[in-house]
Amino acid sequence: MDLHKIEEKVRSYTKFIKEIEIIDHDGYPFALVYPDFDALREAKIINIEEEIKWYAIELYNMESDEAKKIRGYKILTDKIDEMAEPDDDVYAILKSYVATLTKCEILPSSHLELDLGLDSLNYVELFVFIQESFGVKIDETIFSNIMNMQDLYLYVKAHTLYIRPSMLTWEEILSKEIDEKLVYSPFIMTIYKTVLYPFFKLYFRLEVVGEENIPTYPCIIAPSHQSMLDGFLIESILPYKILKKSFFLAYKQVFGTPLLSPLSKHGQTILIDANENLKHTMQHCALPLREGNNLVIFPEGARTRDGELLEFRPFFAMLSKTFNIPIVPVVIDGSFNALRAGRLFPRPKKIRVTFLKPLRSDGLDFDQLTQKVKDAIESELKLNHSVRR
DSSP states (O other): OOHHHHHHHHHTTOSSEEEEEEEEETTEEEEEEEEOHHHHHHTTOOOHHHHHIIIIIHHHHHTSOGGGSOOEEEEOOOOOOOOOOOOSHHHHHHHHHHTTTOSSOOOTTOBTTTTTOOOHHHHHHHHHHHHHHHSOOOOHHHHTTOOBHHHHHHHHHHHOSOOOOOOOOHHHHHTSOOSOOOOOOHHHHHHHHHHHHHHHHHHSOOEEEOGGGSOSSOOEEEEOOOSTTHHHHHHHHSOHHHHTTEEEEEEHHHHTSTTTHHHHHTTTEEEEOTTSOHHHHHHHHHHHHHTTOEEEOOTTSSOOSSSSOOOOOTHHHHHHHHHTOOEEEEEEESHHHHSOTTOSSOOOOOOEEEEOOOBOOTTOOHHHHHHHHHHHHHHHHHHSOGGGO
């Protein structure tokens, strides 16, 4: 196996890798990646691991033989000259708050994502805390340049208007009024369903199980994510009355393109960008639930590349707990074989969609609820895996 060729191939997919070393680990390639932090800052990217994973490593894996696929990676952090830990209130308050978001050791040099493991939910919480506690407004453009504790502290210290430690709950954050209004398109949604369902039924031999588990009251519908077909499958299956009151989350990078934006614009779709206007985006996502509608969220946040479930992200669980709204786990099985990532045209493979019983957040934190939904979907996949064989 030519490891150097693998390095060159991975680097060809992105401008955000400065150095990469592929080593042999238990017979498979393992990547040590040093990102180009200057390019990432210029592009205002704050979800660095996601960028490297999906737009470099996984793009390489999609085109590679099984034996040459990268089975693991480690993203190395930008090395800075570490200052002594500041002995003042601003740093102490910042460190104390960040400690509520991570279990990792916090040093002045700690990168908030790559060392401490903070994600988009944590970023919004951090931005709000800093604004409420110090009167300092931070957005993604500013944050992309100060993603370690040392630089964050220096920025907050230089712009502090007051010191008044204060935290808002997610309910307070998501209940803020915003300029965005929901665009209802019941007629268009009806047309989509009327056209798509018979086509899917014939072409994919679509089988639907557990429709009785879809409540008539507001809920979060959380399907597994195997292909680009999945959102359209859910749209075609939901009963007309429920579909008209359902909104879908989708990535702007995919459904905001010239090809798909007409569908999303008239398809009750809320477009999100993981690197832009995070707080506003989350408030926008909460609007359907606040107005008594349903929200369709894919907890994995991306399509599987190998047919296996990805890690579930906790945003849907946070919305469920905040608004006390049940989650309906949905198992989509077979769409990976029909249209796996990298293919343009679907094959006529059988697809089964199973709606599981609603789950509530009673007594669970975000992580526990997230895991509970994933476990339910995983159990169903193991129990009924005939479509995947």
